[in-house]
Amino acid sequence: MIVLRRHLGDELRRRRLAQGRTLREVSGSARVSLGYLSEVERGQKEPSSELLGAICGALDVPLSQLLRAVSDDIALAELAAGVVGPLDTPAPDGTPSPDVVAAA
C-alpha cells in the first residue's frame, strides 16, 4: 500500500538536504522539535496540517509545490505497483489507458 506520509517525509528530507541544512536548523526555524521533524522525514509520524505548513515555511517552499512533487513521486509508485498513475482521465471502467500500459 502506498503511504502518503512516507513520500511526504522523503520529499521534505530531499528539499532540506538540497538546501544543505541540518535537522536542527530547519526544526528551529519551523519551531518544531528536532525529534519530531526527524520522525516526519522518516515517515514515522503524520504531520498535522499546521506543522506541515510550518515546515514548508521553514524550507521556503510553497505547500502546493511540495504536494505536486509528492504527487509525482506517488504516481511513479502507483505505476510500479500497477495502479493507474499519472493520467487524469482513466477509462470509466478503471482500465488503464494505452498510454499508461505503454509507460509501465
Next chain:
Amino acid sequence: MIVLRRHLGDELRRRRLAQGRTLREVSGSARVSLGYLSEVERGQKEPSSELLGAICGALDVPLSQLLRAVSDDIALAELAAGVVGPLDTPAPDGTPSPDVVAAA
C-alpha cells in the same frame, strides 16, 4: 494560513458528490465511520495516511490524482494569498516572478 486538511476534505467531498454517492456508501466501502468521513470532508480531522488510502480506494481515485488536484487548488489559494504559487522556480529572494504578478 493555508491548511492542507481543508483543501483535502473539499476535494474528497467534490469527488464523492461527482459520483453521486452518499457519505454512508463511501464510508462503508472505505470501512471508516460515517462521522469520521464527514469530519475529514469538512476539514475538521486529519486523516491518517492509511485511512486516506482507504478513502481513495473507496472513491476509486489514485492517491496521486487526488494530491495533484489538491495541489492545484492550494496553488490558487497561494496566489490569492500573495504566496508564490504555481511556478516551480521562484526568484531566489522570494520575489514573485513577473509571470506570477501578471497572473495575480
